[in-house]
Amino acid sequence: MIGSLDTTPLTSGNFQFICDLVRRDAAIVIEKGKEYLVETRLAPVAMREGLASVNALVDVIRAVGNGNPGLTSSVIDALTTNETLFFRDLNPFDALRDHLIPKFRAANPATPLSIWSAASSSGQEAYSIAMLLNESFPGQPARILGTDISNHIVKRAVAGRYDQLEVNRGLPAKLLVKYFRQETGGWLLDERIRRQVDFRTMNLAGNWPLLPRFHVVFLRNVMIYFDLETRRRILRKVRDTLIPGGYLVLGSAETTVMVDPGYVPVSVGKATFYQAAAQKT
Numbered sequence: 001m002i003g004s005l006d007t008t009p010l011t012s013g014n015f016q017f018i019c020d021l022v023r024r025d026a027a028i029v030i031e032k033g034k035e036y037l038v039e040t041r042l043a044p045v046a047m048r049e050g051l052a053s054v055n056a057l058v059d060v061i062r063a064v065g066n067g068n069p070g071l072t073s074s075v076i077d078a079l080t081t082n083e084t085l086f087f088r089d090l091n092p093f094d095a096l097r098d099h100l101i102p103k104f105r106a107a108n109p110a111t112p113l114s115i116w117s118a119a120s121s122s123g124q125e126a127y128s129i130a131m132l133l134n135e136s137f138p139g140q141p142a143r144i145l146g147t148d149i150s151n152h153i154v155k156r157a158v159a160g161r162y163d164q165l166e167v168n169r170g171l172p173a174k175l176l177v178k179y180f181r182q183e184t185g186g187w188l189l190d191e192r193i194r195r196q197v198d199f200r201t202m203n204l205a206g207n208w209p210l211l212p213r214f215h216v217v218f219l220r221n222v223m224i225y226f227d228l229e230t231r232r233r234i235l236r237k238v239r240d241t242l243i244p245g246g247y248l249v250l251g252s253a254e255t256t257v258m259v260d261p262g263y264v265p266v267s268v269g270k271a272t273f274y275q276a277a278a279q280k281t
């Protein structure tokens with residue numbers, strides 16, 4: 001029992017149902033053997049719904065089909081992995097500051113920079129970019145978009161509130177002091193920085209809304225959850241959102257190689273970025 005929850009293991013039928021649901025709606029692949037993960041992540045949802053067990057939760061979803069989209073979206077929210085931190089892997093941020101932004105500014109000084117943090121989780125990536133711009137290119141017009149499939153995590157990103165553990169991860173003390181205000185239970189990011197990022201809910205594996213063209217797209221640490229066909233489809237669509245000469249940034253364990261030949265890897269400073277093959281400049 002967890003609290004009043006009956007922790008009988010998920011039946012294989014219910015586990016398979018959840019795997020199929022998450023794959024259909026979010027393209028996330030849950031491997032066999034991850035029953036414990038599904039049970040642990042869905043236990044709080046079952047408790048919130050006042051249900052006796054995770055099996056009972058899955059039975060309800062199975063019974064109502066698409067009739068309760070709120071519940072389905074809570075399940076997807078619970079099964080996404082939102083691990084992130086400020087200035088994650090640092091090198092792409094250094095390369096952005098030292099090479100890419102100066103290059104775009106020199107080529108087209110009046111054009112606002114347009115940067116997309118796709119799969120932005122609780123906002124640390126997008127806000128790292130906003131702070132970097134503020135620090136190194138004050139007054140530089142820029143539009144930063146952050147998107148994620150999880151409603152709950154997008155709300156957290158918009159709020160710009162982080163606990164002590166989160167601000168201890170990747171954020172230089174100088175920026176913490178300069179851009180955050182301490183409040184009960186954590187830190188609130190300055191409104192000036194929050195205003196620079198527009199967060200929206202968006203499923204990378206679904207139909208995309210009309211998007212602007214981007215100088216740089218950060219698509220990091222999310223493709224690892226998708227199968228090859230989904231990665232290929234998303235990478236192709238991302239290519240169409242890049243301005244000519246624009247750059248894609250992937251996570252350190254991700255690559256376009258053997259997935260989408262329409263990109264070429266390019267070294268920029270200590271980072272590897274990807275450019276559309278025909279548009280490489």
Ligand SMILES: C[S@@+](CC[C@H](N)C(=O)[O-])C[C@H]1O[C@@H](n2cnc3c(N)ncnc32)[C@H](O)[C@@H]1O
Binds near residue numbers: 083125150205251
């Ligand atoms: C591990 S976090 C990565 C966050 C950030 N990009 C980073 O590298 O620190 C993965 C994020 O991808 C989001 N995600 C998973 N599937 C998605 C999908 N189909 N469409 C959009 N976002 C998705 C999750 O909600 C989660 O916030």
